[in-house]
Amino acid sequence: MxxxxxxxxxxxxxxxxxxxxxxxxxxxxxxxxxxxxxxxxxxxxxxxxxxxxxxxxxxxxxxxxxxxxxxxxxxxxxxxxxxxxxxxxxGKATHIPTGKTVVCVGGGIGNAVVWPQVQALKEAGNRCLAILGARTKELLILEDEIRALADEVIITTDDGSYGRKGMVTHALTDLIEGGEKVDEVITIGPVVMMKFVCRATQPFGIPTQASLNPLMVDGTGMCGACRVTVGGQTRFACVEGPEFDGHQVDFDELITRLAYYQPEERASLDSYHRCRLEAAADQLRH
Ligand SMILES: Cc1cc2nc3c(=O)[nH]c(=O)nc-3n(C[C@H](O)[C@H](O)[C@H](O)COP(=O)(O)OP(=O)(O)OC[C@H]3O[C@@H](n4cnc5c(N)ncnc54)[C@H](O)[C@@H]3O)c2cc1C
Ligand code: FES
CATH class of the missing domain: 2.40.30.10 (Translation factors)
Known part of the structure; x- marks a missing residue:
């Protein structure tokens, strides 16, 4: 069942x-x-x-x-x-500190992962700020749910249709340079976004966890599909992650690996659409 x-x-x-x-x-x-x-x-x-x-x-x-x-x-x-x-x-649960100031930086569908993280961080007695990014206002998700939990929420949109115009990284840098004492950062979203969030926190020495999204097959550490390089070592994101020290992650390799099967993924989607069209046409004929 x-x-x-x-x-x-x-x-x-x-x-x-x-x-x-x-x-x-x-x-x-x-x-x-x-x-x-x-x-x-x-x-x-x-x-x-x-x-x-x-x-x-x-x-x-x-x-x-x-x-x-x-x-x-x-x-x-x-x-x-x-x-x-x-x-x-x-996978492993997010590392949740206690009594710290933690900033969760999410982008796009990644904001769905920020939601439980903010909840767990608040339950453990942390001050928690969330920076939520989206390309445009209508793509921003779970704002109300996260606002109900976080101490502060900053919204950014690429086109300026809602919140602050620009990237989450700019909001994060302004927060840190503005004097907010940030103990830790957790980031989840498009790989390029996570790469730049980690690059933004590195000069300040702020520990930053990135939640990685490599392709996965079995999810039990057997197939190797989800391998990522962290600090020069091969790690399996399904059993050792998905969160890793973002300052040690080889993001460029992850971007390349995510694109490996794009022609097959496109062909599979096209064939699915064709089958659906044929089935609909069949139904109309009968
Ligand atoms: C640990 C983990 C947690 C995840 N959690 C979520 C979640 O909560 N919500 C959600 O929407 N997605 C999540 N993802 C990504 C999700 O698994 C993929 O979007 C999904 O497998 C795509 O399958 P598909 O057959 O629809 O598309 P596919 O045909 O497999 O891919 C279509 C296109 O989508 C993109 N894509 C595919 N896989 C990924 C991926 N892993 N990461 C980023 N882009 C990808 C690529 O551009 C690809 O060409 C997660 C991935 C991991 C590894
Ligand atoms: S998904 Fe197969 S080893 Fe991680």
Whole structure:
């Protein structure tokens, strides 16, 4: 039996929130951990972060962006339908200090990961600031949920349609140079963004964790698909991460590895769209 979807919300164009029955994961999951799911028995396995969980209801929340075949198939599921299988919680939980000032810097879909991190940081007695970036206002997600938890929230949009115009890195640098005593930074979002966040904190010597998103297959440390280089060493993000010391991560290698299968991913999405069009045409004919 699969895992039933009990709530589905469209947060932004091509970005959905699903609340799913998964009592075991709801009990044990922690901020920073993820699940690997298959939409159907022939489907590929994709990792998604635990955005929230409700142990009382036995549900977990996933927030995902439709970027390819599997996330598009997932996005077509409705309340009451089931996800074929869902494994987790996987990976290591976010390192949560106590009594510190921590800035969480998220971008795009990464803001879904900032949400549980801010919650865990506040529960542990930290002062927590969140810098949330998006390309444009309509793509900004989970602002209200994060505002309800964080001590301060700074919004940036690339086009200036909401909050401060510009990059999250500028807001972070201004915060630090403005005298905010930042003990730690956690960043999650597009790889290029994380690279520059880490570059921004390095001169100030602020420890910075980056949550990496390499391609994953098994999620158990067996296949090597998720390998990343950290401090010159090969590390497996699924079991040793996904968070690593951002000042030690080889981000350029990660960017190259993420692009390896783009032609195959494009072909797979095109073929999925063709099959759907043919099925719709068949239905019209009969
Ligand atoms: C630990 C972990 C946690 C993640 N959590 C989330 C989450 O909470 N929400 C969410 O929306 N996504 C998350 N991702 C990314 C998600 O797994 C991918 O977007 C998904 O696997 C894409 O599958 P697809 O078949 O739809 O697209 P594919 O056909 O596999 O890829 C389509 C395009 O999407 C991009 N893409 C694919 N995989 C990734 C990736 N790992 N990172 C960045 N871009 C990628 C590439 O440009 C690619 O060409 C996470 C990844 C990891 C490793
Ligand atoms: S996903 Fe296979 S080793 Fe990490």
């Amino acid at each position: 699969g895992n039933k979807i009990v709530r589905a919300v469209e947060l932004a164009p091509r970005t959905r929130l699903f609340e799913i029955e998964a009592p075991h994961i709801a009990q044990r999951g922690q901020a920073g951990q993820f699940v690997i799911l298959r939409v159907n028995d022939q489907g590929e396995r994709i990792p998604l972060t635990l955005a929230n969980r409700d142990p009382g209801q036995g549900t977990i929340t996933l927030v995902f962006q439709e970027v390819g075949k599997t996330t598009e198939m997932l996005g077509r599921l409705q309340v009451g339908q089931e996800i074929h299988d869902l494994a987790g919680p996987l």
